[in-house]
Amino acid sequence: MYKTILLAIVSILLVSSIILQPDESFQASLQGLTVWWNIVFPGLLPFLVLYEIMLAFGLAHALGALLEPSTKRLIKLPGEAALAIVFGWLGGYPSGSEAVASLRKRELIDQAQGQRLLAYAHMPNPLFMLVVIGAGFLHKPFAGIMIAASVWISAIWLLLIASLFQKKPNDVQPAVLDNESGPRLGSIRSASLALQTGREQDGRSFGKVLGDAVTNSVQKLMMIGGFMIFAAVIAKLTEPLLAPLLKLGLPFAGPAIFESHLGAYAAAVWNSAGMDAAFGSAIIAAILAWSGLSGILQTGYAVAGTDLKLMPFVAHRLNHALHAFLLTLLLWHPLSWLFHKLVPHGSFPVILSGQYHASSANVSMPLSTLGIDELPVLWPYSVALIGLLLIVMSIVYLIVGRTRPPRLHH
Secondary structure (H helix, E strand, O other), X not given: OHHHHHHXXXXXXXXXXXXXXXXXXXXXXXXXXXXXXXXXXXXXXXXXXXXHHHHHOOHHHHHHHHHHHHHHHHHOOOHHHHHHHHHHHHHOOOHHHHHHHHHHHOOOOOHHHXXXXXXXXXXXXXXXXXXXXXXXXXXXXXXXXXXXXXXXXXXXXHHHHHHOOOOOOOOOOOOOEOOOOXXXXXXXXXXXXXXXXXXXHHOOOHHXXXXXXXXXXXXXXXXXXXXXXXXXXXXXXXXXXXXXXXXXXXXXXXXXXXXXXXXXXXXXHHHOOOOOHHHHHHHHHHHHHHOHHXXXXXXXXXXXXXXXXXXXXXXXXXXXXXXXXXXXHHHHHHHHHHXXXXXXXXXXXXXXXXXXXXXXXXXXXXXXXXXXXXXXXXXHHHHHXXXXXXXXXXXXXXXXXXXXXXXXXX
């Protein structure tokens, strides 16, 4: 009852604020829409579509069988968990959460495994960190590399630490061959059997699978866009409530709390105003590890219908943000020294106002001149990723699919 009343009051306040500030609300919506279309949509679409295809044709099951020994030994999770982590880390949130939810719905992982996997498969898009932030926002490729490294290394550190306190997952009894006394199947034959089993369980034709994958992925991306636009509007409307933080010189606080992409942009603008590069990059790394209210709501939507809980996930996001912040400060100076030794003239390309420059040394325009509508876009990289992932998927299918699975007896 009290929760319903509170939600009703908040809804009325939000509607009133939008009516009183229509121009600010519209501009915030436009910012969220621009970020979604230029960055999130092309960054996520290939991974969401290909993951659905891999599940339908048994490739996810085959890779899970291949990776089973390693994932059990290193992170105390079944083999399918590695695939969810890979897609989450390459696609960005919430593709990892979608993968975990799919594994849980298919009962390939239990609740405890799914809860832990959900925390570590939720990662920012690497192209956003390296291309948009490093080359586009900051005009410093090293900063993008450093932010990505800090986010990844801190996640790996937390995953390994948590694995020390986890029990090894229960082993599934191995199948045996007809004419053998019960030897364990080889990894390739196990993967082949898993591939065939997964394909038979789905049973759809390629055209049906592709159509369903595209339709479901676009629908999910539309939902993600709605969350991002909503979070951008809320961030703008709550600026008066965050006035104490603004007085402390933290103008990025509002966007960072609600939407990580806009928060990273605001932090980059703040960092360009003469702030320490290491501290500014650490702030951006923490914002991306946190992922914002928008990213958390996207994960909540992804795991709806499962028994996975959101509050432990939120606690991990705060923990990851703290570790990413500290690790950036710790590694900045030694890695900066190494970077300048290897690349003394800043020869990495950067992006400025939609134009590519061959070297960061040629860029002198301040970041404050970059408008939100001039964000670097990920569409060219998205096309390249689709081709690369299709090639990898085809190779795996050829390697595993051509191995005839052994006959089993019960």
